[in-house]
Amino acid sequence: MYEKITGAAEYIKSKLEKTPEIGIILGSGLQPLAEEIKEPVIINYKDVPNMPFASAPGHIARFVCGEIEGKQVICMQGRLHGYEGHQPEDIVFPVRVMKFLGVKTLILTNAAGGINTDYSVGDFMMITDHINFTGKSPLTGKNDDRIGPRFHDMTFTYTPALQEIARKASHKTDIKLHEGVYIGVNGPQFETPAEIRAFRTLGADAVGMSTVFEAIEAAHCSINVLGISMITNMAAGIIMKELSGSEVNETADNRSQTFRKLVKAIIAEIS
């Protein structure tokens, strides 16, 4: 595994003039954020050695590297999900590659269903903590101490200093940012209303099908994490309305500009 990671990192490095400091993983419908990157260098996943990706036709599957707000970023346009059949350790492969590229900060974004009834469709939530409800971990199996320790702490996974930066950016841009707990499920089916009631009892504010594995690996290999969810729909049964993937994409499209503004303001503040 170690050689696979460093092999992929070496390939990406060979294409870049500058070292990326910030990694960004874009959630469903949030991919246009990559348009903010100046003088982008595009690296398709299929060209990166050992990169686990079975790309569906028409699906964006690439790294976009370059500058946002004076910072060097590497952005994943197209993330890997468990529901596509990817194994947890494959899903975090690019996070490990980012570590070996020198990335210090990872911004995880996602589309999520709102469980907290104070939230509305189109709102943003900063993830202060998560519940991994997938029943799986990307760290199952033999540990490689060159990547991170066998048992690692998860207390400060969502880095307090980055949360403070996001609060400031929210204030500065006047874009409301809730703070809450994200519960990660496997999907691809949306939840039942009974599951959502159970998740609320467990303390979750929003639900989605990504992010938790990437955050676990970032904590494992000591990368600071900021998580931002876009509430693209209210979760099942919160309002008695059927859920659909098209509603998720529609909200993401409508709120895309605001999302870009918020993330840019955050990146501007990261030192």
Ligand code: HPA
């Ligand atoms: N549930 C799970 N994942 C999601 C949702 C949801 O309601 N909305 C966007 N991603």
